[in-house]
Structure formats: C-alpha cells, structure tokens
Amino acid sequence: MTKDMALRVVPRPMRKQVEEGLRDAIMTGRFAPGQHLPDRLLCELFGASRSVVREAVRLLEAEGLVTTYPNRGPFVSFLSPAEAEQVYEVRGVLEALAGEGFAQRASAGERAELRRVLEALAALPPRGADQAALLALKREFYEVLMRGCRNPLVARMFETIINRNAQLRATSLSDPGRLSGTVAELRRVVEAIEARDAAGAWQACRDHVRSAAEVALRILREHERAARATG
Amino acid sequence: MTKDMALRVVPRPMRKQVEEGLRDAIMTGRFAPGQHLPDRLLCELFGASRSVVREAVRLLEAEGLVTTYPNRGPFVSFLSPAEAEQVYEVRGVLEALAGEGFAQRASAGERAELRRVLEALAALPPRGADQAALLALKREFYEVLMRGCRNPLVARMFETIINRNAQLRATSLSDPGRLSGTVAELRRVVEAIEARDAAGAWQACRDHVRSAAEVALRILREHERAARATG
DNA sequence: CCGCACGGTTTGTCCGTCAATCTTCCGGTC
DNA sequence: GACCGGAAGATTGACGGACAAACCGTGCGG
Structure with missing residues (x-):
C-alpha cells in the first residue's frame, strides 16, 4: 500500500509533464500550426532543461503533432485539407474496428455505460449547448468504447489520431x-x-466518422478559401 | 553545386542513424524482446552521446518497439500472443484501407507495377525459396500499395505497425x-x-491479413507452449 | 536593384555533474 | 541453513555548459 502512495507521490517525470504540456498547448491552439518551437522558448516555458525538452519534442514528432526540419528545428505540424481527409479515413477504420470489437467483447456493464453516456449526450440542449460539457461527454463516449473493445493498441492509435485533428x-x-x-x-x-x-x-x-468528416472538411475548406481571399 | 554534394555527404543527423540502427537491431532480433538497453551500451555501440541515444530511444518508444519502465530504463518490447493479435487486427484494416484507396486512386502505371511485383512473387520456387528475396518482394509489394493509395498517413502507420511484428x-x-x-x-x-x-x-x-495472422499466431502459440514446457 | 559578406541565432552534438532509485550482494541474525 | 537488512555499485532522470555548423536577416557595396 505504501507502493501505491509512492507511485502517486512521484507520479510523473519532468519529461511527461513537458510532453503533456506541449501536446495540450498544440491541441488547444495556444501554439498555432506552422509556429516555430525553438528550444529556448520551451525551456523557459516549462522550466526544463534542453535535454528534457528535446526528448519530449521527439515524442510529439513521432505522434505527428510536430514536424522537424533539418537544421531548422521543430514546428507545429500544419494540417492541410488533404491531410485532414486522410486523418478522417484512418480514424474511420479505427473507430469501426473498436465498435466491432466492443459489440463482440464488451461486458454487459460496459454496454450499459455506453448507453448512459449516449443518453447524457442526448439530454444536452439541442443548440448552444455548453461546449466543454459536450466535448467531455464525447471524450467519455470514446473512452468507454476504446476500453470495452479489448484492443489497447487500437485505443492508443485512436488517441494519437484524434489528437491530430483536435482543432478540427x-x-x-x-x-x-x-x-x-x-x-x-x-x-x-x-x-x-x-x-x-x-x-x-x-x-x-x-458512417458516423464519415459525416463528421464531411462537416469538418466543409468548414475547413471554407476557412481555407477565406484565408486565401484575405491573404 | 558543392551544396548538392554536401547535402548528400551529410544527409542524416547522427540521431537518425541511431534511430535506424536501433530499429534495425530490434527488428532483426539482434536485440531480443525483453532485453534491457542501458544508455551506456547504446552509446558505445553507436558511438553517440547520451543525449542523442536518449532522443532516439524516445522515438522508438513512441513507435512501440521499446518500452520504458520508470527508473529502470528502456527495454525491447515484448509481444504477447494477445498483443500480436491486436497488431494483426489493426494491420488488417490499414491494409484494407490502402487496398481500397489503391483501387480507387492509383495510376495505371502503379497498377501495372503492382502486377509486376506479384508475378515476381509467383515466380519464386514454391518451397525453400530464398528468404531474403521473398521478404524483399513482399516489402516492395507493400511499398507500391502504400504509395498508390494516396494516403501517406496510412503508409506511415502501416510501416510502424509492421515493424512491430517484423519478427513474427x-x-x-x-x-x-x-x-x-x-x-x-x-x-x-x-x-x-x-x-x-x-x-x-x-x-x-x-482476408490476406487474416490468414497471415492465423499462421503467425499458430506458430507463436506453439513456441510459447514449448518455451513454457522447457522453462 | 541585386548580390554578398557579416553577425546574431538556433540547431545538433558532446561532455561532466548530481541526486534519486534500483539491483546486488554481503553480513548478521534467528 | 534460511531470512532479513543495509551498504555498495550501477543506472536513470535531469541539469547546465560548451562548441562547430547551419541558417536568417540586415546592411553594405556594386
């Protein structure tokens, strides 16, 4: 039991904190796509040393949130409409695989839980619903789905995929x-x-992912057009 | 013109070399699953500094080839039969997505190329064929498939997935x-x-991935049983 | 207006240091 | 002889400095 305590007392190495902080900053848009991320900036921002920052950046690079150009350093990845479409294609099959696995392998309790989250979503006011609550519920829905499908690999890949289009x-x-x-x-x-x-x-x-993709891509293309017209 | 030369002479940073070397060593089995990979060992092996080695390890960790336990360091990931099954499930949908995309979007030249590689495979002697040649051809087949499906994201994820079960x-x-x-x-x-x-x-x-999975999992389970009986 | 040299900035890499932690082994105790 | 506990060694996680090479913007000169 002291072990549990200890695990909680030293829950996360500095590296994890930087990883999560940076990931969060990118996903919430505090770091804009295309933005340069010099070591110095990240060191000051997180109060960490260069080694730690660089390891964290390397991990985010593998996740696709950051792109490193030789001798130029890391930049926040830019998601073109074409790439967004690819993200949705992959997300579609991963989510479908999870749904299939959930139907086959989830426990009765997990099925009930999924239903509960769905009804919570359905109970939200049809328009002008609280964005944060909505996002939290959708997150929970996927969390249950990914847990119940009994395929941690799918869950992990889905998580990184969804991080890439969090903004969308x-x-x-x-x-x-x-x-x-x-x-x-x-x-x-x-x-x-x-x-x-x-x-x-x-x-x-x-089907769900397909229609989500349609909505997102339509909006994205409009933004794109507007940006080109303005610029 | 000297610039082009220079770009080719120093094409890749040390970090990439360590990444590739380590990935290769794990995939070919020179580093066995479960083996501990202390910094010092890798530093000597690749003639690189600790910072570089640690960044490379971090990237391989994100790819799933390496697992890091807190305060114990990096270990070569072990693939249990259950995890192998998950890998094949995901590989199945990624490959199917690529096949679907290839059928829809590949050029006539790419379709011809795929056919060419297939016939080369078919021309191999039915048994006792050269392992290296067979592996090279299968690699080429997938390389063409992933290029022609016009979805670089799928290609990338497929590559990391296939690395994880290269041994299998x-x-x-x-x-x-x-x-x-x-x-x-x-x-x-x-x-x-x-x-x-x-x-x-x-x-x-x-279907192809499913039968590949069946063969691989059967063999893997037999090995597993044999190892338990011997150990 | 174009090109070129210059200087500041950033990357890529190496090194040494240090506390915290894990593993091992040794010795003492029952 | 088995078991418990602690010291010693090894390893991780993290910090900071250092330095050459590459890049970028600027301003000077043609």
Missing part, C-alpha cells in the same frame, strides 16, 4: 445543429452494440 | 507451403484492383 473537431462541433446528427449516429452505434451486431456497429461507426 | 512475419513466412497461399491471396487483391473493385480489394486485403 472543435470547429465541427461548433456547427449549429450538428449535435442532433451526432446523437442520432451514435445511437445507431449503441443500438447495434446492444443487439450484439458487430457488422452493424462497424458500419454505424464508419 | 519472419516466422510466418518460414512456414513451408505458405508462399502459395500468400500469392493466391495477393492475386485476389491485384485482380480486384485491376477491376477497379474497391470493395473487393478491401475484402481481399483483409
């Missing part, structure tokens, strides 16, 4: 009227799962 | 008589692609 997700969620569509799509997922219909769950998940 | 692949390829099955499965992939049948290519890819 925010914009697609902000689309008024999107919530009801989301809930309807996820309801189909949950119903297929409760019917233990693996193929149905697969299809429902893929 | 060697064992599954060594199975006598497996080659003819492999060729037959890949032929179905190529034929679906040439017919521009995206759904068929998807299914053919997934």
Whole structure:
C-alpha cells in the first residue's frame, strides 16, 4: 500500500509533464500550426532543461503533432485539407474496428455505460449547448468504447489520431445543429452494440466518422478559401 | 553545386542513424524482446552521446518497439500472443484501407507495377525459396500499395505497425507451403484492383491479413507452449 | 536593384555533474 | 541453513555548459 502512495507521490517525470504540456498547448491552439518551437522558448516555458525538452519534442514528432526540419528545428505540424481527409479515413477504420470489437467483447456493464453516456449526450440542449460539457461527454463516449473493445493498441492509435485533428473537431462541433446528427449516429452505434451486431456497429461507426468528416472538411475548406481571399 | 554534394555527404543527423540502427537491431532480433538497453551500451555501440541515444530511444518508444519502465530504463518490447493479435487486427484494416484507396486512386502505371511485383512473387520456387528475396518482394509489394493509395498517413502507420511484428512475419513466412497461399491471396487483391473493385480489394486485403495472422499466431502459440514446457 | 559578406541565432552534438532509485550482494541474525 | 537488512555499485532522470555548423536577416557595396 505504501507502493501505491509512492507511485502517486512521484507520479510523473519532468519529461511527461513537458510532453503533456506541449501536446495540450498544440491541441488547444495556444501554439498555432506552422509556429516555430525553438528550444529556448520551451525551456523557459516549462522550466526544463534542453535535454528534457528535446526528448519530449521527439515524442510529439513521432505522434505527428510536430514536424522537424533539418537544421531548422521543430514546428507545429500544419494540417492541410488533404491531410485532414486522410486523418478522417484512418480514424474511420479505427473507430469501426473498436465498435466491432466492443459489440463482440464488451461486458454487459460496459454496454450499459455506453448507453448512459449516449443518453447524457442526448439530454444536452439541442443548440448552444455548453461546449466543454459536450466535448467531455464525447471524450467519455470514446473512452468507454476504446476500453470495452479489448484492443489497447487500437485505443492508443485512436488517441494519437484524434489528437491530430483536435482543432478540427472543435470547429465541427461548433456547427449549429450538428449535435442532433451526432446523437442520432451514435445511437445507431449503441443500438447495434446492444443487439450484439458487430457488422452493424462497424458500419454505424464508419458512417458516423464519415459525416463528421464531411462537416469538418466543409468548414475547413471554407476557412481555407477565406484565408486565401484575405491573404 | 558543392551544396548538392554536401547535402548528400551529410544527409542524416547522427540521431537518425541511431534511430535506424536501433530499429534495425530490434527488428532483426539482434536485440531480443525483453532485453534491457542501458544508455551506456547504446552509446558505445553507436558511438553517440547520451543525449542523442536518449532522443532516439524516445522515438522508438513512441513507435512501440521499446518500452520504458520508470527508473529502470528502456527495454525491447515484448509481444504477447494477445498483443500480436491486436497488431494483426489493426494491420488488417490499414491494409484494407490502402487496398481500397489503391483501387480507387492509383495510376495505371502503379497498377501495372503492382502486377509486376506479384508475378515476381509467383515466380519464386514454391518451397525453400530464398528468404531474403521473398521478404524483399513482399516489402516492395507493400511499398507500391502504400504509395498508390494516396494516403501517406496510412503508409506511415502501416510501416510502424509492421515493424512491430517484423519478427513474427519472419516466422510466418518460414512456414513451408505458405508462399502459395500468400500469392493466391495477393492475386485476389491485384485482380480486384485491376477491376477497379474497391470493395473487393478491401475484402481481399483483409482476408490476406487474416490468414497471415492465423499462421503467425499458430506458430507463436506453439513456441510459447514449448518455451513454457522447457522453462 | 541585386548580390554578398557579416553577425546574431538556433540547431545538433558532446561532455561532466548530481541526486534519486534500483539491483546486488554481503553480513548478521534467528 | 534460511531470512532479513543495509551498504555498495550501477543506472536513470535531469541539469547546465560548451562548441562547430547551419541558417536568417540586415546592411553594405556594386
């Protein structure tokens, strides 16, 4: 039992803190895409030494959030519409795989939990819902789904994939009227799962990602056009 | 013009060399799963400083080839049968996605190239074929497939996934008589692609991975049982 | 207006240091 | 002889300085 205590007392090495801080800063947009991330800046920002910062950057690079150009250093990755489309394609199959696995392998308790989160989502006010609450619930939904599919590798890859388009997700969620569509799509997922219909769950998940992608890409392309017109 | 020379003479930073060397050493089995990788060892082995080695290890950690335990350092990841199964599940959907995309988007030249590699595979002697040649051809097949599917993200994720089970692949390829099955499965992939049948290519890819997984997992479980009985 | 040299900045790499922690082994105790 | 505990050695995690090479912006000169 002291072991548990100790694990909590020294929960995370400095490196992890920098990793998480940097990841968070990029995903929330505090560091804009294309922005240069010199060592010095990160050292001061996190109060860490260069070695630690560089190791953290290397990890984020492997996750795709950061791109390093030789002799120029690390930059926040820029997500072009084409790349965003690729992200959604991959996310679609990963999510479908998770849905399929969940339908086959999740426990009755986990199925009930998924239903509970879905109903919480459905209970949100149709428009102008609290963005933070909505995001938290969607996160929870996926958390349950990924836990119940009994495939930690899928869960891990899904997490890194979703980090890459966290910014896009925010914009697609902000689309008024999107919530009801989301809930309807996820309801189909949950119903297929409760019917233990693996193929149905697969299809429902893929359809959900497809329509999320459509909304996000439409908005992204509009922004792109606006930016080009202004610039 | 000297610039071009210089760019080729010093193409890659030391860090990349260590990354690749370490990745290669793990994938070819020169570093066995479960083996401890102390900094000092890697420093001597690659003639690099600790900072460089640690950055490289961090990247391999993100790829899943290395696992770091707190205060114990990096170890070569061990792939349990359950984890191997997960790897194959993910590989299946990634490969299927690539096959689907290839059928839809590859150029005529790329389709011809895929056919060419397939016929080279089919021309190998049915048994006792040169392992190295076989592996090279399979690599080339996937290289063409991933290039032609027009989704670099899938290509990248597929590469890291396949690195994780490189050892297993060697064992599954060594199975006598497996080659003819492999060729037959890949032929179905190529034929679906040439017919521009995206759904068929998807299914053919997934089937191929499924049977590769069956062979590999059967062998892996036998090894596992033998190891337990001996140990 | 173009090109070129210059200086500041940043990267890529190496090295030494140091506390905290883990492993091992040794010796004492029951 | 088995077991417990602590000292010794090794390793990690983290810090900071150092330095050559590469890059960038600036300003000078043609």
